Amino acid sequence: MNPQLDKDGNLRHLLEIEGLGRDRVVQILDTAESLLPLTERAVKKLPLLRGRTVVNLFYEPSPRTRMTFELAAKRLSADVLNLDVDHSSARKGESLLDTLRNLEAMHMDMLVIRHPDSGAAHFFATHADPQVTVLNAGDGSHAHPTQALLDMFTIRQHKPDFAALTVAIVGDIAHSRVARSQIAALRLLGTGEIRVIAPHTLLPADIDRLGVKVFTDIDHGLRDADVVITLRLQRERMQGADLPGSQEYFRHYGVSSERLALASPDAIVMHPGPINRGVEIASDVADGPQSVILQQVTNGIAVRMAVMALTMGGERTAAQEPGT
Amino acid sequence: MNPQLDKDGNLRHLLEIEGLGRDRVVQILDTAESLLPLTERAVKKLPLLRGRTVVNLFYEPSPRTRMTFELAAKRLSADVLNLDVDHSSARKGESLLDTLRNLEAMHMDMLVIRHPDSGAAHFFATHADPQVTVLNAGDGSHAHPTQALLDMFTIRQHKPDFAALTVAIVGDIAHSRVARSQIAALRLLGTGEIRVIAPHTLLPADIDRLGVKVFTDIDHGLRDADVVITLRLQRERMQGADLPGSQEYFRHYGVSSERLALASPDAIVMHPGPINRGVEIASDVADGPQSVILQQVTNGIAVRMAVMALTMGGERTAAQEPGT
Amino acid sequence: MNPQLDKDGNLRHLLEIEGLGRDRVVQILDTAESLLPLTERAVKKLPLLRGRTVVNLFYEPSPRTRMTFELAAKRLSADVLNLDVDHSSARKGESLLDTLRNLEAMHMDMLVIRHPDSGAAHFFATHADPQVTVLNAGDGSHAHPTQALLDMFTIRQHKPDFAALTVAIVGDIAHSRVARSQIAALRLLGTGEIRVIAPHTLLPADIDRLGVKVFTDIDHGLRDADVVITLRLQRERMQGADLPGSQEYFRHYGVSSERLALASPDAIVMHPGPINRGVEIASDVADGPQSVILQQVTNGIAVRMAVMALTMGGERTAAQEPGT
Incomplete structure (x- = not known):
């Protein structure tokens, strides 16, 4: 089973290209194309992820990559939190699974994870609650x-x-x-x-x-x-x-x-x-x-917005209620 | 005089449990209970603190604790700023009182303070302007x-x-x-x-x-x-x-x-x-x-939201004006 | 040619006081005066920069200065991203021009730059795309x-x-x-x-x-x-x-x-x-x-809001579209 797709073949996580299928990749590219003009406007903001919480969980420092995800999430109106983890101290401390369980308990909707070990994003996705989306922002020498x-x-x-x-x-x-x-x-x-x-x-x-x-x-x-x-x-x-x-x-x-x-x-x-x-x-x-x-x-922002929109979309978006 | 309560017995700051009184604690727990369902919704957002500014002033590094307060404040629609202070350099530099006066001058509404010295939050609350709320996020071996x-x-x-x-x-x-x-x-x-x-x-x-x-x-x-x-x-x-x-x-x-x-x-x-x-x-x-x-x-987010809502509430919330 | 002003004499960037002219300075002070009451209100928020992206690009650590710009931008409803660059490692790495081109490609609207070298902000403004505003938050011993x-x-x-x-x-x-x-x-x-x-x-x-x-x-x-x-x-x-x-x-x-x-x-x-x-x-x-x-x-927040409002204002503000 490919944890990236739900039983209807919709995008649930983005971990690697392998197993996505051609149609899914084309759907992401088409969605990004429709979002690209937004980034050229003065008001670069869509309400799609309003009230959702995105956490950038970076075990490797990469201020620019983090910024592209933060920007994509904010332009979709999400609340974004940055959590930089010093990997060397993390080794001695809390396990990945405990970190995941804690972030889930805080009702994070999306985890953007960058990690020096290949397979870290896959591990998160495999163990994540159904309502949590995992995006791989680079894991070891595995995938980006x-x-x-x-x-x-x-x-x-x-x-x-x-x-x-x-x-x-x-x-x-x-x-x-x-x-x-x-x-x-x-x-x-x-x-x-x-x-x-x-x-x-x-x-x-x-x-x-x-x-x-x-x-x-x-x-x-x-x-x-x-x-x-x-x-x-x-x-x-x-x-x-x-x-x-x-x-x-x-x-x-x-x-x-x-x-x-x-x-x-x-x-x-x-x-x-x-x-x-x-x-x-x-x-x-x-x-x-x-x-x-x-x-x-430039395209990187639109593509990340597309992936966020698609993984958080569908039924879950339909359940969205206005806050005020 | 207990600086945590105003003259009508309402919660003004949260510094320690001592002196709160049973009713006040029960009120916080009841408020948290009413907020808990919000954190389960897709759109986890209430407008209660819209336009208010919360600063996380951390003299001890604690990314996860900071995140719980940041999350609580953002879900109440506040603007949140994080200020990590290296305590060792802070000793040589600006005094706590000067820091407080500066944050007040910037019209911060709420200071969430974590400090290695017992009594730091109490010091802030005792010297704070009437419109500023102080929340203790852990001070020395005193209180959390x-x-x-x-x-x-x-x-x-x-x-x-x-x-x-x-x-x-x-x-x-x-x-x-x-x-x-x-x-x-x-x-x-x-x-x-x-x-x-x-x-x-x-x-x-x-x-x-x-x-x-x-x-x-x-x-x-x-x-x-x-x-x-x-x-x-x-x-x-x-x-x-x-x-x-x-x-x-x-x-x-x-x-x-x-x-x-x-x-x-x-x-x-x-x-x-x-x-x-x-x-x-x-x-x-x-x-x-x-x-x-x-x-x-999970409960930690709801409880922190409740404390923020109660300390910023009452007359001060009534004075709230719509921005747009 | 003074890169701070456009051909109609409007404020485009803020790099130094020299060359601004008396009228421009008085205009900034008058605008700040009109914004000052906002910072006293409970809801300290204007929608002027909604959907705009401001990046604080700090090559020198200065948490408090950064906070004043972050606060000003957030009170104008902008999305704010902080990018701290370690100047010593930056010397070996990407050039200022490459950094500028990348931030432009992400469609940042405003760059607030602090740099240990005199002339850094000027360099950015001289090379920036027409839609990007540069604010000098201190460059070397040149200007603030x-x-x-x-x-x-x-x-x-x-x-x-x-x-x-x-x-x-x-x-x-x-x-x-x-x-x-x-x-x-x-x-x-x-x-x-x-x-x-x-x-x-x-x-x-x-x-x-x-x-x-x-x-x-x-x-x-x-x-x-x-x-x-x-x-x-x-x-x-x-x-x-x-x-x-x-x-x-x-x-x-x-x-x-x-x-x-x-x-x-x-x-x-x-x-x-x-x-x-x-x-x-x-x-x-x-x-x-x-x-x-x-x-x-206190005045520093209002003045920075005024500079942001004026540099992002005019035709560009008129082009603003509502997101939702």
């Missing part, structure tokens, strides 16, 4: 589904026919929950060809099962690509044994304008942010006409 | 009145006749503001017998004046108890000289299912949270049918 | 315009004829963005005489160009002053080479009641807060009848 959905939304804006696309993902595939979710989403949407470009040290062990073409040479991997997705290189990675240094990384795997010229002339370039200029991507590419990086940020 | 009130609320849900009850409090009585407030509340409500169970090292010097029966042997103390309240053991205490270690503590004072069998068959088990499983309480007891620990959490 | 405006507001409440006034500013002029903005505002309003009182080590190099009279002897400087403004002495300054110690500072430059007697009998005494009692100012002066320090705090 809202990031993948906003990436699909951005690709669809520019290139709606996924079957005709060649998408190349460049960077640290092994440790990237973003890449893992992107690949799953691209496959669900029937993408023509999915490529990953990385040194052997940054490829996951199960790469053969992911249904992608592997390139260790970026010049080969970018050739005729329609979409170039760069991944953020974690600084801790750069100082470790896996990589010789950020300049060295850029020389071998950075997306420069020369390299981008190998891709399709109308290729778009993406990055989940925040970018390391001159490491994963050259400044002139990040700021150039093919970059859609800032559109990704 | 909302915790005691939510505990009384929870007991009353299950066992409304306090005169017929034997209540046993197990743990570090000496350093516990929670125990001190619980004992005061139990006495106000005319509890039949109040017992404390602790080693000599964890009993306060003034224990004879508290009107309780003292047990150092938990097996004797639990016998035929109707309510078993376990206290949180502070980790700093476990590493200090007062206690030999957490396993040792559990062996002597932990509430196991074997020990709980000594109490009344329908006894309820309580804990202020967060629990240390296998230290103060066995896991099977914490999760068992006699545990009301999570009900305490 | 809302502080200066609330100070002018407070002076005007007591002594409306600036041309007839002698205003003395005492303290660390060299490192004070507050002093710099105060001097600019006092000049704009045509203050009769502006004096600064400081040891040579705490005077800026460009002091001759500021249009002020310099006194190193406080007894001379205070003589017949109508307004005495004390500045906060930064503790790091006291431990450095510029100053011999806080007792020594008070002996030479602290405002005691004896010294205040040298000023005009109805002189008012001001301080931006938080005060260091016995360093910049004696306790009996800070709490005495001539002190308007707490009125400054």
Whole structure:
């Protein structure tokens, strides 16, 4: 049983892309599209989640990701509480299950959870009361589904026919929950060809099962690509044994304008942010006409609003009563 | 003069249980009871404190306690601001009185204060302007009145006749503001017998004046108890000289299912949270049918809403004007 | 071109006092005056910024300043998000421009920025999209315009004829963005005489160009002053080479009641807060009848509301649509 869907196939939680099904993903993207104009208005507010309580439960510090969820929830009129948990002290203290039970006892309606351990969001959803929704804001190296959905939304804006696309993902595939979710989403949407470009040290062990073409040479991997997705290189990675240094990384795997010229002339370039200029991507590419990086940020709010609206919607929304 | 009550005996601040009087406590519990259904609704929102400003002024970090007050205030439609003060730097800096005067000058309506020094909330209330309400969210080893009130609320849900009850409090009585407030509340409500169970090292010097029966042997103390309240053991205490270690503590004072069998068959088990499983309480007891620990959490929101509604209510609420 | 004003001379950003013009400053003060009664009401709420998003982007920790902006924005019904950035880690990370572009992509309407580098707010305003407003909450030793405006507001409440006034500013002029903005505002309003009182080590190099009279002897400087403004002495300054110690500072430059007697009998005494009692100012002066320090705090909320209302106002407000 997939805990993400209720018995009628409606979205109950968002934990990972796997198992959502193509229709559900398209529904999320369509809902986000209908919400996008709202974010352009002066009054960026819908009453959909009025009186509902959303808690951002972050076991990893990520002020910007937290801000995108907080913004999405507030624009839907929810009450938002932020709970930053120091993971190192949390290990010694209360268990995840006790935390969940306490938040449920406070009648939180939605938990947005970010956690360094893969499976944390899944654990919450599996054990949550029926009236609680869990959104995965990144768990270990497992999944970051809202990031993948906003990436699909951005690709669809520019290139709606996924079957005709060649998408190349460049960077640290092994440790990237973003890449893992992107690949799953691209496959669900029937993408023509999915490529990953990385040194052997940054490829996951199960790469053969992911249904992608592997390139260790970026010049080969970018050739005729329609979409170039760069991944953020974690600084801790750069100082470790896996990589010789950020300049060295850029020389071998950075997306420069020369390299981008190998891709399709109308290729778009993406990055989940925040970018390391001159490491994963050259400044002139990040700021150039093919970059859609800032559109990704804008779309991220609409996609998160869509996921919140859909998971909290249906019967539960119908039960909504006016407070005053 | 008791600064908690105005000249007509209405609740103005909540600083401690002592001096509230039985009627006032019952009024708070009754108000909480009327608010409890709200927290079960989809739209958990009352307009009672709309346009009012509540500040959570925490000189001790306690994200969960802060969250319960933030939640209560937001569900009453107040604007909430969080101000975490590093107490060590605060010592060198601005005085409590200057902080109070500044918050008053910003026209804060309610200050929820948590402070490591006993008497801090009392100091604020004594010096506060007439239009400012002070709620004690825990001061030193003095008092934690909302915790005691939510505990009384929870007991009353299950066992409304306090005169017929034997209540046993197990743990570090000496350093516990929670125990001190619980004992005061139990006495106000005319509890039949109040017992404390602790080693000599964890009993306060003034224990004879508290009107309780003292047990150092938990097996004797639990016998035929109707309510078993376990206290949180502070980790700093476990590493200090007062206690030999957490396993040792559990062996002597932990509430196991074997020990709980000594109490009344329908006894309820309580804990202020967060629990240390296998230290103060066995896991099977914490999760068992006699545990009301999570009900305490739920009731805590309703009780805090009730206190906020009552202290901000009356004439001051009548003066409320619609903003739009 | 002054980025603070649009082509019709309306307030677009607030970066510094310089270049605002007298009429604009008077307009802000008049607007604040009309908003001041609101902050005294039970329901302190206007719908002016409903559905707008304000982000407090603080690269320097300053919980109290942040709170005043948060409070002003919430009382205008805006959604407020707080983003504290650790400046030391920010240096290595994302550039200011990337941060700005990301916040714009999230459709933030207003950025309140505090930064240790002079010119940071100016940089944001120069590069911001037309629909984004930037408010300077203090940048390096450059400017702190809302502080200066609330100070002018407070002076005007007591002594409306600036041309007839002698205003003395005492303290660390060299490192004070507050002093710099105060001097600019006092000049704009045509203050009769502006004096600064400081040891040579705490005077800026460009002091001759500021249009002020310099006194190193406080007894001379205070003589017949109508307004005495004390500045906060930064503790790091006291431990450095510029100053011999806080007792020594008070002996030479602290405002005691004896010294205040040298000023005009109805002189008012001001301080931006938080005060260091016995360093910049004696306790009996800070709490005495001539002190308007707490009125400054109250006025600060109204002035910040006024700046927010004016910068977000005009055509943009007219485009406002009701959400529900």
